[in-house]
Amino acid sequence: MNNTPILELADVTKSFGKTQIINGVSLAVPRGERHAIIGPNGAGKSTMFNLISGRFPVSSGKILLDGNDITAMPPFEINRRKLSRSFQVTNIFHRLSVYDNIRCAVLWSLGYKHSFWRSLNRLKDVTELANHTVEEIGLGAKGEALAGALTYAEQRALELGITIAGGAEVILLDEPTAGMNHSETDAAVELILKVTKGKTLLMVEHDMGVVFGMADRISVLVYGKIIATGPPEEIRGNKAVKEAYLGEEAV
Amino acid sequence: MSDIKAISIAEVDKGMSGIRRWVFWIIAVVAPLILPLIFDSSYAISMMSQMGIAIIFALSYNMLLGNSGLLSFGHAVYFGLGGYFVIHALNAIDAGKFYFPVTFLPLLGGLGGLIFGISFGYVSTKRAGVTFAMISMGIGELMFAASSVLPIFGGEAGVSSNRVTGTGLFGINYGPPIQIYYLIAGWAMVSALLIYALSLTPLGRMVNAVRDNPERAEFVGYNPQRVRFIILALSSIFAGIAGGLAAINYEIVSQEYLSANQSAMPLLMTYIGGTMHFFGPVLGAILVTFLQVVVGVYTKAWPLYMGIVFMIMVLFAPQGLAGLIMQHQPILRAGLGARLIPSYLYAMVSGLIMLLGIISLVEFIYHLSTEIHSGTEMTLFGISFDIASSFPWVITILLIAVGFFFFRRACSAISSSWNSALAEIKGSESHE
Ligand SMILES: Nc1ncnc2c1ncn2[C@@H]1O[C@H](COP(=O)(O)OP(=O)(O)O)[C@@H](O)[C@H]1O
Numbered sequence: 001m002n003n004t005p006i007l008e009l010a011d012v013t014k015s016f017g018k019t020q021i022i023n024g025v026s027l028a029v030p031r032g033e034r035h036a037i038i039g040p041n042g043a044g045k046s047t048m049f050n051l052i053s054g055r056f057p058v059s060s061g062k063i064l065l066d067g068n069d070i071t072a073m074p075p076f077e078i079n080r081r082k083l084s085r086s087f088q089v090t091n092i093f094h095r096l097s098v099y100d101n102i103r104c105a106v107l108w109s110l111g112y113k114h115s116f117w118r119s120l121n122r123l124k125d126v127t128e129l130a131n132h133t134v135e136e137i138g139l140g141a142k143g144e145a146l147a148g149a150l151t152y153a154e155q156r157a158l159e160l161g162i163t164i165a166g167g168a169e170v171i172l173l174d175e176p177t178a179g180m181n182h183s184e185t186d187a188a189v190e191l192i193l194k195v196t197k198g199k200t201l202l203m204v205e206h207d208m209g210v211v212f213g214m215a216d217r218i219s220v221l222v223y224g225k226i227i228a229t230g231p232p233e234e235i236r237g238n239k240a241v242k243e244a245y246l247g248e249e250a251v
Numbered sequence: 252m253s254d255i256k257a258i259s260i261a262e263v264d265k266g267m268s269g270i271r272r273w274v275f276w277i278i279a280v281v282a283p284l285i286l287p288l289i290f291d292s293s294y295a296i297s298m299m300s301q302m303g304i305a306i307i308f309a310l311s312y313n314m315l316l317g318n319s320g321l322l323s324f325g326h327a328v329y330f331g332l333g334g335y336f337v338i339h340a341l342n343a344i345d346a347g348k349f350y351f352p353v354t355f356l357p358l359l360g361g362l363g364g365l366i367f368g369i370s371f372g373y374v375s376t377k378r379a380g381v382t383f384a385m386i387s388m389g390i391g392e393l394m395f396a397a398s399s400v401l402p403i404f405g406g407e408a409g410v411s412s413n414r415v416t417g418t419g420l421f422g423i424n425y426g427p428p429i430q431i432y433y434l435i436a437g438w439a440m441v442s443a444l445l446i447y448a449l450s451l452t453p454l455g456r457m458v459n460a461v462r463d464n465p466e467r468a469e470f471v472g473y474n475p476q477r478v479r480f481i482i483l484a485l486s487s488i489f490a491g492i493a494g495g496l497a498a499i500n501y502e503i504v505s506q507e508y509l510s511a512n513q514s515a516m517p518l519l520m521t522y523i524g525g526t527m528h529f530f531g532p533v534l535g536a537i538l539v540t541f542l543q544v545v546v547g548v549y550t551k552a553w554p555l556y557m558g559i560v561f562m563i564m565v566l567f568a569p570q571g572l573a574g575l576i577m578q579h580q581p582i583l584r585a586g587l588g589a590r591l592i593p594s595y596l597y598a599m600v601s602g603l604i605m606l607l608g609i610i611s612l613v614e615f616i617y618h619l620s621t622e623i624h625s626g627t628e629m630t631l632f633g634i635s636f637d638i639a640s641s642f643p644w645v646i647t648i649l650l651i652a653v654g655f656f657f658f659r660r661a662c663s664a665i666s667s668s669w670n671s672a673l674a675e676i677k678g679s680e681s682h683e
């Protein structure tokens with residue numbers, strides 16, 4: 001059994017200009033865990049994801065993926081090491097069809113790289129995986145539609161599809177249910193549980209029902225610092241958390 | 252017109268399916284073969300040769316503009332350097348330094364394009380957008396400047412050669428223009444086919460993805476810089492082939508090949524033809540070359556007309572000719588095409604009146620500013636008159652005003668006939 005955490009942050013900080021947004025975050029996520037990050041708006045949750053996924057460079061500290069240092073790597077290198085993420089603000093290929101959005105998301109992981117001597121339509125594995133994913137995220141009937149023409153909820157589903165299609169081992173989801181109503185949220189959660197089965201999941205989420213329902217462990221981020229990490233019942237009973245965060249939302 | 256835009260590109264693209272796609276390809280192959288039998292004057296043949304070269308150049312350009320979202324102001328660099336490669340090769344063959352069949356000489360042009368595409372592209376593709384546009388322009392200026400200094404470019408006179416090297420295959424020596432035409436047509440077909448095939452590969456699709464959202468591409472494992480670099484290198488091969496064919500066709504390569512003017516040509520062609528469909532640049536190359544050659548015979552003001560056409564397209568039909576044509580697919584499929592004809596005729600007639608006025612005005616002003624030394628009498632459309640008097644001016648202004656008035660009305664007629672057709676399509680869809 002491999003006991004190295006699949007993802008590890010060691011004393012990570014991040015400043016934008018003079019303001020330090022992430023103030024020394026350390027976190028170890030074991031393989032296969034579903035880990036939720038909660039915290040008030042502006043706490044630095046998305047920034048943390050941006051650091052892990054290579055969108056921004058860290059100011060100091062270290063990030064390890066499966067024991068390997070990925071701190072200074074560009075996003076595509078990190079993605080090739082099987083870490084994939086979604087965005088809080090939908091980030092898709094607007095002028096491509098839904099189906100092509102997903103195809104683009106699987107090409108590298110299936111090893112096709114920059115191939116310009118093979119016909120894309122004839123790649124069976126790409127076609128199968130793309131069809132499977134498009135069905136899975138519930139957009140089967142919309143495969144040919146332009147991504148930019150989808151409804152908000154459909155675009156959120158596509159965002160998730162692009163993130164998971166390539167078969168990443170570590171998946172970061174930034175507020176996947178934001179802006180959804182109750183039934184949409186329930187459907188999204190069910191979908192997320194299904195497509196991330198057996199994977200490591202890191203998720204920023206505001207809906208406490210969702211968080212306490214599905215997370216193995218929860219970290220609470222306040223002003224760029226993790227003030228508590230633990231299983232849901234422990235977080236619920238944590239005094240500092242109640243004061244800093246849960247109190248104001250009266251959960 | 253916003254309704255029209257809502258009919259998506261994807262929908263339009265799959266509109267051409269099955270049999271019709273085959274018909275399209277067959278025409279694309281057969282037409283170039285038989286056209287010179289119908290239009291067999293040396294004037295027509297040389298124009299069609301020019302079109303063939305322009306088609307390759309424009310298709311190569313659209314690998315960047317339409318497919319990758321890269322606006323280049325310096326594509327002539329690869330065209331021109333390909334041309335220089337070939338002209339020097341021709342001279343070397345003539346001098347007996349090595350043997351190479353002229354039929355395959357454009358490949359050397361492609362190689363020349365590729366070599367410089369790799370060296371310059373490495374720098375220019377680091378960024379997209381304005382940065383790419385500016386760097387491409389800078390490289391263009393740089394090469395143009397270099398061409399006046401370095402002897403290998405032959406100075407202002409350029410480098411000339413003789414394409415009849417006696418090394419043709421099967422006794423084809425490329426003396427007669429018709430042989431050159433078929434050489435160009437053959438290479439244009441091969442290039443078009445390859446460029447089309449390229450758009451259907453994993454790289455071809457990722458290039459679109461990087462165009463739409465380079466950031467997201469990074470999070471599915473792709474380095475956008477690398478993707479842009481590869482497509483630029485590939486596109487410069489075809490620009491080099493086009494330049495090489497031009498070198499063989501004209502038997503001279505000069506600074507002009509590397510100029511900003513030459514870089515502007517494929518931009519004009521591609522934009523006018525339409526960047527979002529494969530055949531757009533082909534249409535644009537044919538039309539622009541036609542204007543250039545035919546209008547160029549009648550008036551020195553042809554760049555001005557080209558500018559006007561370009562402006563009109565940018566303002567009113569940014570989807571280009573191909574986009575305009577493809578927009579009609581759903582209506583044609585529904586069998587409602589006839590409904591549009593009256594308003595189109597209306598627009599054509601009023602547009603022609605307006606055009607007549609605009610052309611007269613342009614020619615008057617052009618005459619005044621460039622040929623005033625020969626007096627104020629001039630001849631236009633076979634009519635002689637004196638533009639010192641006010642009469643021709645009044646007529647001209649009247650033509651423009653009347654034409655414009657009716658053209659505006661024609662436009663709203665077009666718009667309402669479109670709306671009624673679209674409404675009917677929607678209506679019948681919801682009944683299904
Ligand atoms: N690229 C950036 N430049 C400057 N400030 C930023 C940037 N990204 C985020 N911030 C700031 O960092 C803080 C945390 O933002 P964020 O990580 O998005 O919070 P959240 O926890 O709501 O996801 C905010 O105050 C935000 O303004």
Ligand SMILES: [Mg+2]
Nearest residue numbers: 045046047088
């Ligand atoms: Mg956020």
